[in-house]
Amino acid sequence: MRTYLDCIPCFVKQALGAARQVTDDEVLIERVMKRVCLAASELSMTESSPVMGQKIHRIIREETGCGDPYAEIKKLSNEMAMRMVDGAKAEIEAAKQVGNEVSGFEVAVRYAIAGNSMDFAIYLEWDEKRLNDSLAVLREKVIDKQAVADLWEAIGKAEKILVLADNAGEIVFDRLLMETLPAKVLPRITYAVKGSAVINDALREDADEVGVSDLVTVIDNGTDAPGTVLEQCSDEFMKAYHEADVVISKGQANYETLRASCEMTCSLSNGSLRKKRISHEPASDCFTGHMTRNDATCSSGCDREVYFLLQVKCPIIGKYVDQGKEVGDWVVQRYRP
Template sequence: MQITDRCFDCLLTRIEYECRIASDNDSVINEIVDVCKKELTKALSEKLPSPEISSRIHRTACEMVGNTDPYKEIKETTNNEAELFLSEIEERLVTFRDCALACVIANTLDYGSKEHKVTDDFVGFFTGEFEKGFSHDDTDEIEKLCRRVVYLCDNCGEIVFDKKFIEHLKNNGSHVTVVVKSRPIINDATIKDALFLEIDKIADNLYENTSGVSELGLNMNLIPEEVEDAINSATLIISKGMANYESLSEYKKTLKLPPVAYLMMVKCEPIADNIQIPKGSRIAYLAR
């Protein structure tokens, strides 16, 4: 999926938000937003997957504000809260569909989308959403493809529920390669988060999405060789969240990729229009 002018306001609002975490200097923040707006306008003509442009804008903002990880404390708090949440609802997670749905509901623990608000009562919210189930449910077909899985993680907090799902996959015979962010970018889970949660002790492989670049989604021009090899030998990619969807939905037009299972909450209208599923939907969507 390529970026559109409808993405401008959301992205620039997120830029201002992360700058205000790191600084209370209005003139500095306004300058950063102005620079990012100009850079974003120039980038529209480049016809790149949306996360590649968004990543560039976020890197510019973090460099200018002098903080490479403004979400650090928010991410730590979100992970801690998610572990408490999981302990309260874990006994409900028995089947493949249960674990997948829990991960999608946990995708709401996201401070990176303007059109989405994080709930103050996650356990209550989870209970209601879990009872509703998926809005679009391809889990029966997805489960059949889980012999060799590349699992693309998304946000902090959510990664705690990813760990539970990965455990389920491993316990049922899947070979699982997990891919997380190499360096901090917004509230996405990094290699440090994955190691702290000991995902390396569960998955067959734990890899970074780049060789040291802060990058949203999956940039096929920046992935390390081991990630490329894992994708080429996979029977399924499990793609968590909207940025991974934006990346892979664009690459699947031109590259030979294995089937992709998109697990996410549809949090904004541009994504909803692109995938043709209403905003607010909980989806397990298989793209062959």
């Protein structure tokens, strides 16, 4: 997804909130904001908004000298989520007893989406009530149950599964989701966190802290961008991404970046090679006009199936998910290009 004019006020709000996480020095904050506004003025609107988020948080880290402004929030998020594990496990097991394995899996998916409320790119202050409110409506939220069933079936058949993490705290519920799967599946799972600090996105130390590293293989994607900007990701990550039979993507930023415009190298009828940037709009394909799947390859990974799990927190995003969603809706989407 490209950046929209509506995104620009959010960039400014996010930058101001993040700077105030670190310092109350108004002179320093003013310097941060001037640099952010300049960067926003130079941003290509064809890029996804998390690319601007990456620039914002690099500026904040450079100006303040704080390598991880959200470290304390991430710690609080992990601790809060861990306190809820026993209750969540009991509810998942109860669903299995009343229904079947898929019923328990659906409840675990719902917990994983509830955890996506722990997003400090959108919500700028610590508030335990936000997660509690999400958990309170966990069974009421409408989700695509067919997509849940499809995901369960796909996982059962997959030799390699890649899960793209989003936020600290939220990853506790991702762990619960993975624990719901048959034990034989766990060695097939790779869990990808960020390469270095950005907002409250999960890092390797968060995966270690909440026990994900004890359960499945953990890698990082080699970047400090929110979401998954594939052209920036490490070779290790890209190998896992392309080899995975199933990719599960958590959160809104991953949705934005994986549905972003892609670079294609197209072999045309005259044999020449040309690069063309094509924007991914709803239900669009990379391949248009004279180009076919046989004569084009997409380096940004848009030409693959991805299961997206997220809460809609932005009306622009809502327009692109499942033929239109409202802010606050929950999404399980099987995306097929």
